[in-house]
Amino acid sequence: MAKPVILTVDDDPEVLQAVARDLRQQYGGRFRIVRAESGAVALSTVEKLKLRDEPIALFLVDQRMPQMNGVEFLEHALKLFPTTKRALLTAYADTDAAIRAINSTQIDYYLLKPWDPPEERLYPVLDDLLDDWKANFHPPFEGIRVVGSRWSPQSHQVKRFLASNQVPYQWLDLELETEARRLVTYAESDDRQQLPLVLFPDGSQLVQPSNAQLAEKIGLRTHAERPFYDLVIVGGGPAGLAAGVYGASEGLSTVMLERDAPGGQAGSSSRIENYLGFPVGLSGADLARRAVTQARRFGVEILAQEAIGVRVEDPYRIVKLADGSELSCHALMIATGVSYRKLDVPGIDQLNSAGVYYGAAMTEAIACGGEDVYIIGGANSAGQAAMHFSKYARRVVILVRGESLTKSMSQYLIEQIEATENISVCTGCSVIEVKGETHLEAIVIANAETGENNTVPATSLFVFIGASPRTDWLDGVVERDKQGFISTGPDLTRDQPRPKGWTLERNPFLLETNVPGIFAAGDVRQGSVKRVASGVGEGSIAVQFIHQYLSKVL
Template identity: 45%
Template sequence: MILVAHDDEERRSVLASRLNRRFGADYDVRAEPSSAAGLSVLSRLAEDGRDVCLVIAGQHAEHTDGAGFLAASHGLHPAAKRALLVGRGEWRSGHPAVRAMLLGQIDGYLFDPWQPEERWLYLPVSELLVDWAQTQAPLFEAFHVVGDQWEARSHEIRDALGRVGVPFGFSSPDSEQGRRMLREHGQDGERLPVVVPGAPGSAAVVQPDVAELASMLGLPTGFATEACDVAIVGAGPAGLAAAVYAASEGLRTVVIDMSLPGGQAGTSSLIRNYLGFPRGISGENLANRAAEQAWLFGADLVLGRPATGLRTEAARHVVQVGDDEVVARAVIIACGVDWRRLGVPALEELRGAGVFYGAAGAEAVAVAGEDVFVVGAGNSAGQAAVHLARWASTVTILVRGPALAASMSDYLITVIEQIPAITVRLHTEIIDGRGDERLEEVELRDRRSGATEVVPAAAVFVMIGAQPRTDWLGDTVRRDEQGYVVTGHDLLAGGVPLPEWPLVRPPWLLETSTPGVFAVGDVRHGSIKRVATAVGTGSMAVQLIHQYLSEPHAPA
């Protein structure tokens, strides 16, 4: 159901009529004259078990403001999306919609008047309905995964499918549905997980690796060419931005990634401060849009295949990918970073069985009503905590330092402070964990007093630090002590290039110690860990490649 609450009879009637005309075939549309009447209807619908997908409120509903009514509606229908009607021209910083969006009390807004309707009414309402549908059990399953809930490989497959937005189902091997699907596909359940395609007659795949899963999704895993102008290693925001600009400017472009598109950003439930998306955008959605954009400009993607080496031969660069290789005139290293490990043996043994590095989205529903912990103080940790709080009973953010402000955006801190289910514990670290087959409790230590405490825990989501994925580079390019790729002015000593630099000119801003090889995004030494920064350096590298390829020594 779509519910409209507005105290202006004419606006309420017109809005309900327009919504019913476009969405009435699939949704009931109901209009109420006040917030009190709206809450009464929502209460009855909750008692009857009826789904409400969208609640729309006028800005000044009777007895309370529209934002307050929408905040109250959340307690009755937590999954329902909420939109506030905003008068055109009311773009002041103190507008109720600004604070409501900041605090997560509304999911979006509609301009009033909303003409032309196709742009200002039907499009935003459709987007909100899509967001709601993604929180529901899928009506169609492209795949069904049979496996143990708290098993590492099952988690990795669910996470991968979720990151590319593929609707899938999941069942345990001892459930009725799980037993039936295993039996129908000739599996005895000894080797799990089993992935069953939804297409009739398709064969089940047992314990697929990333490349096999990518193939099942119809994504490319092999090379369409042995030579290109630009080889990009990494399909996170930096690599995909580079691919879009390189391919759109006529460069033959190949993108190689060990996993699926998105990188660390692809696991973010909602990125609120990325330019051009006022309601925010999920990392999954952003990554998929960028990958499609690169593909439509002609870039070739090779997914589920890690780069294993890089060498230079006769001014050309050869990227090794297992037994395959691609020869490029220029290379962009955009392979990103991994979350740093906690270094607690007991917790490492439970990885995927209650201990997760990133990937809060895939497991959020599984921890409904449970006590969970998020380790980290950056934006990714904050976004994960907000997302998990929709399902978990309690979410505790563990921070080793004295405050969140040093590493987390102010808007996100404000949101966290307003969510009762979230607690922030400063000066705290995890030192141990216990559980029989899955995580059951963790031991915490106060870094100031040394006091320890054992508390129940269904899951721990770790989002701390970073480890660059650069071992495959060997000595081809200079790296710092932590493994980040050194570029630009950091290759100078007293304004003079380091001895290994072979050219008369100094290295350009994003250029590594090997001319024609550039590094962008989080993998670069001294980088700013923000999605917008990664996208900016990715696009900037393409301009530098044009300059490099125009030089006399560059490969033709």
């Protein structure tokens, strides 16, 4: 933590220099001494310190200053730092004003000029004030602060990006917290259309930052160290991370591209309890953190970048990135996973990330305290989300089209849900409309069993209705099925001896696409098993086929 500040204010340069000298001599090792030559300058300094979240331990202020006297300054400054100790420096003629200030601004002490010798007339008083301040001081949060609105899609995106990349931050809601409104004012960003405001410990700030801007600011790597690699992996979920670990550990120069955050969809899971080797379970974030640490240990470069195209110039595969740069490689692994399918009902589009969320938006869990949460879906991801939100929400309602959860959810989750009092399951239920202007206010639920449509108040709806792959960027190069999943191995030769355009004498390897040297693993692959363990397994196995491919082309 930065040293707490002692701020001294005086319009007389010689007096100000002398005060600062004496303060620095006695307190410079424990406090940062800041001086200002007027009340206006001091207020500007105080606002900047507030934005940086740096504590002020003591105001030592001259009373008799033009434009703004000491008491007037304290009246303004104490709104920003109400627990800061305050002392006035006064001439003998100002003692009456100082005494009145004890009542009006609750100053802690007033000191007469001159204060020589400071060992007798200054330090004992300030020692007492500073000791008292320190005894009641609670260190501020040291990290990134995000000021915004719960119902702002941009605010949600910033929170999600930081949380997914496991960057601690403090959330300040403009609608609920006076502190948030003050910070916005001090940052001269009082327009609600210019939020979220992201404040960094170094005093810098970003307004409505993109993921790329955030990535650069928090120290994520966005540019590759070299133009060419043995292996480029697109996607940082379980399959991509496993491929990175095995590829790099076996000597391949490896880079992984992930546009959001390592961990993929699995990284947002609140609890994974059926992953081998973790009998008490672990969160998706924990799994991602461990895997990222392991990958980096073996030398995998992880870039916060998005792949938007690919082309083949034998023997190279060239990936085009969103920033316009390109990476070349001998072998390309596609492990981009899937995204939750959008709910197609009236009113849904304008409420995305403003009460309607796709996947387990863990960043919104605390905001759901005391509210009713609705979850659409009957698979494991929906069940895990329900268990997590039940810790915060008054009630969690799972809406399932089918007759029960047994067809798509693991038995252990079903048993946990049945044993949780504030979770209920509505079978044969689907959402047919959502309502709200600036944020979700109500949903219309159709019950197939009763034939009734019920409108219920709702502020949080989480959607888990199947998944679709992110593979449009492969158009014209890599073969996919009608849903966009990548065809590999036997699926390519089921109706024909060899894939169209295939020039090698051998058939494609098990996880190889119709383009030699381009592989796919995990949920993005046609026919894959949608489980974390299978993604890890495919990513690991794919590296063996990549070695076999490289042995023939190198």
